[in-house]
Amino acid sequence: MTSNFQLPRPLKRAQQLASGRTVRVAILGQGAVGKTAITVRFITKRFIGEYDPTLETIYRHVSLVDGECVHFEVLDTAGQEEDAMLIEEKIKWAEGFVIVYSVTDRCSFDEVLRLRFLISHIYSSLKRPHSDAPPPVLIVANKKDLQYDRMVTTEEGDGIARALKCPFFEISARDSYEETVAVFNLLYREMVTSGALPSFRRKASSKLMDKIPRIPSTSTVGLSARSFNRSSMKDFLTD
Structure with a gap:
């Protein structure tokens, strides 16, 4: 799927960070995808290739999408089997x-259907006063740069996305910053148009979620704790 997108412009003024809508996004999938x-x-x-696969973190980041501060x-879920x-x-x-x-891992591709079912099943049981619309879901095939290791074709990814009625991206986090931005920008647009966002900021749903570390995008400490890469600390800083 190809999609028009805009890169976020730098937010240079501190007062710009005070306004704007907060949205919650969960990244799901098997480990190592x-x-x-x-x-x-x-x-x-930045692209960092190696992480501790057992840790979970909530990252905070401010971006401009279609001129709106988001x-x-x-x-970032651990991707391990859990209850x-x-x-x-x-x-x-x-x-x-x-x-x-991952396009190099057919088992991770097979997991897409189960995760999509879980989202639909869990949300169908919730009472949401602001919307009856299902939550927006994007399916992303990563590691398209590893063509010689590919096990899942683009056509297969596009096919399951069409069957599940979800937008589809095939990207390389290693090769393209713009492709990752396109994913988050499109997801936000889908959240707005579907009516999935509440008109008020709700509290965390449970004590469990409060225990997951929250890291702002300006922090280098949390990112270094997530990684086993040998790069220096400057690799984690934004330009």
């Missing part, structure tokens, strides 16, 4: 979802 790489690429413009809270209660709380917390698989 590049969920953290996509998130960090979006926030810092405060993203991005839940139903834990995944349910994370899905309830989020207002939009990105399901990621």
Whole structure:
């Protein structure tokens, strides 16, 4: 899928950060598909290839989408097998979802259907006064740069996305910052047009979500804790 998108302009004035809508996004998928790489690429413009796969973090980042200041809270899930209660709380917390698989891993592709079902099933049981619309979900195939290791074709990814009625992107977090920005920009647009966003800022859904570390995009400490890469600390800073 190709999509028009705009890169976020630098937010140079502190007062610009005070206004704008806050949106909650959960990145779901099996381990090692590049969920953290996509998130960090979006926030810092940098590609970092190695992370601790057992940690979960909520990253905070401010971006301009279609001229609107948007405060993203991005839940980077660990992608490990977990009990139903834990995944349910994370899905309830989020207002939009990105399901990621790797084109080099067919098992991660097969997981897309299960995760999409969980989102639909859990949200259908919620009483949401602001909207009856299902939450927006994007399906993202990562690691398209690894063509020689590819196990899932673009046509297969596009096919399952069409069947699930979800927008589809095939990207390389390694090669393209612009592609990761396009994912988050489109998800926000889908959240706005679908009516999935509440008119008020709701509180965290549970004590479980409060325990997950929250890291602003200006922080280098949290990002370094997530990574086992040998790059220096300056690699985590935005330009």
